Amino acid sequence: MTDPAYDLVIRGGTVATASDVMEADVAIRGEEVVAIGRDLGPGRREIDAGGKLVLPGGVDPHCHVEQLSANGLLNADTFESATTAAAFGGTTTIISFAAQHVGMRLKTVVADYHALAERGAVVDYAFHMILADPTEETLTIDLPELVGTGHATVKIFMTYDRLRVDDEKLLDVLWAARQNRAFVCVHAENHGMISWMGKRLLEKGFTAPRYHAMSHPRASEAEAFDRLAAAARMLDQPVMVFHVSTKEGAAAIRRARGEGIKVFAETCPQYLFMTASDLDKPGLEGAKWMCSPPQREASDQEAIWRALELGDLQVVSSDHAPYRLDATGKFSSGANPTFKGIANGMPGVELRLPLLFDAMVSKGRLGLRKFVELTATNPARIYNLPGKGSIAVGGDADIAIWDPDREVLIEDGFTHDLSGYTPYAGRSVRGWPETVIGRGRILVEDGALRAEPGSGRFLARDAGEAARPLGTPSPEIALLLG
Template sequence: MTEIDTVLKGNIVLKDKVVKGAVSISEGKIIHIHEDTEDIQSNEIKDYGDAYIFPGLIDVHVHCFSNPNEGFVTTSSSAAAGGITTFLDMPYDLPNPINNLEQFKRKVKQLEQEAVVDICLWATISKRGGTDQIIPLAEEGAIAFKMSTFETDEYRFPRIPDSEILKAMKLIEKAGLRAAFHSENDEIIVDMIDQYKKQGKVYPKAHNETRPPVTETSAVLKLMEFAYWTDVKLHIVHVSHPRTIDLIKLFQRQGVKVTCETCYPYLLMDVDDLEKFGPVAKNNPPLREKEEVQGLWKHLEEKHIDLISSDHAPWGKEEKTRGDDNIFNAASGLPGVEIMAPLMFNSTVASGRFSPNDFANMMSTNPAEVFSIPGKGQIAVGFDADFTIIDPKQETQVDQTTFKSYSRLTPFDGQKLNGKVISTIVRGREVFDGEKVTASPGYGKFVAGSAAKR
């Protein structure tokens, strides 16, 4: 008989129900789910009372190295404090993007020395002539491939030409992975920003006005048509507008294998917040109008959006205040791994809008299934013992000064939220005890993608 290392008691959030029970853990795996907790024997029993024991939350969209001041230690510590047990790190690193085998292997080695939670790694391709790296990167363990139709930087974050996108999609389909895109229409945006700058229109809302909804929807349409002809699994990141979801549903009915995510800022803020907070609330795509935000919520309630991510982008005060007099000069992106879970719990489960199961599906089960992350995303026998424990009776107050990330700027600073992450557990070990991170860098593991040669 397998010896039980630890037992967790509380409200266990399974895929389709919540049970007042317990979970037994041995050697980092779930070995039993108990609905009757009378006679459980274990070396360690942790009773969380009426708190929810969720499957470990997964953030599929994190940028550890877009800012060289950040990195695995700070981001993964923030993730642990925010209840995130696994995250997928984006490939747009400074100084060199993860678009070849050498960079990928180097990053895996660094991850295994510095991570506090488990991490999967995205890969990308260079602007031209880089598709020959796709199969080797897939076999080395890339979780998926991220590309863009908008150019942030020609080397680090390029706009991939259509001819290269089609080549890439065919190879990614062959590998069985997912092709994901930052989907904005570069030509329209660049021209509009140029016009606005010439006219001196550089106020905060200009960021929204130069990236109208058509810049997102037109880019997504093209990509879905490419996916139709290549049969690749397509994923659209950070959807900001409900019309995009309408189009995704249309193509899904035609057999296109397309999934999508939105990010917590698009659900919890609108363009008025861009005016209110200025550069601190600047992200790409931009915040939308109030009625458009409500349209996103409607799609979320109807389960048309697969998952929610943070798009954690750790810019500090220096990078953001460059936009105080000209919004176009500010870095784009907000931190999020430390606050996404309490923010979304407050606005969904605590508000009565969603069930705990809906929350678990959006924040853990669906991310694991969309990206085929082995052993993650469910409280089920044989899965990794990853858990996010949230007490609905306690309160979280967002305090940007205590963030473990380099980025300590958020429009949500000072907000009081119903619900608190009281424990984060990765493979059976507590990495956050509700107050402090308890695991050391190097505990987290690299989680290879489904095409990896083992």
């Protein structure tokens, strides 16, 4: 008897990409998709996907995993727990952060972070490098070396006392990135506005978690976006703006892109499904919903949905940042902290896709192809992850098989990260990834993890086309370029 032609055939499902929806079988050999069509030959193993959706594995390009904060606080997840949560939620690739803090050597930070990922990751991964100390050594020695070994993106902060770069340092980082063909991601808020407002709220005795939202004035977002765009235009350096939360911020992105500045932008589920009122809970309960930037208003949600529809925002990431509700996490500064002393961040890597599927597919907002585009195809394209983000012959066999009719009530203890709670408890979603495959390996099946810790693979990459300058720097920069 002739051996089957394929290792695995997913048969009879509805295959969807960012451009097409079709009834088809998908055949996998080794780690790759090798055929898409009808009535494909037999596989050593076959999965009946009749009545199911066969979608690309999600790509979540903004996850904080096993990361030390500037205050010395380690978040709740290990690579094993975070990537397990990702897999259960239909995500097969993540990008997390190797976080430099002041006084740390960047190349040492990255090497140490590799060791953590190699030990625990069950899905494939890449890193953004956080630059909190952009010294001459960092920018002229470590950065070029690390970009050359496949670490193509850096992240900087325009706020936070221990992380922020001022305008001159911002230009230094953008310049170094341009010279080394790196891509720059930015947490952009006006630090002075946030610092000023926070101090005055505390002076007035407004200390509860709900005042966290007020401590980040909405004007701080659009102002920082405009300032970043001006710097990016001056140097002709493409940038990604993280976690857009306001309608004014979305408008600033649209304006910058309309002016020909190469600006990309993302948002997150918390800005689509929550408002500032979620923080307004008794005592310290609102700490569960504290993240930065904070959630805003219903009108901002609508503006952000519209920006996603128009293409002004291209990605929805999770900004997964899990902290436990105890002294090791949210309440590390004491038993009765002010909002300034509570760790910012929420778990989200597992529920990103189910929440968006429910809204976009089950409830019909933007549709199935746009869902795939925003959660898989665009992040793979923008961050240059070849083989990821779509189902295509020759691409990696990263696939999630969804039951579009399965209804799930989200409850605390339901997810697989280590935060101990979910900010989406009590919500119901329709549609769930039931079988998840990464590079041809079964990651999740029948409600159980099938992959081994450490089986995920580091994805070395260059910055790709999205991060390439347009070739139109300002006249003064053109002079410096010779």
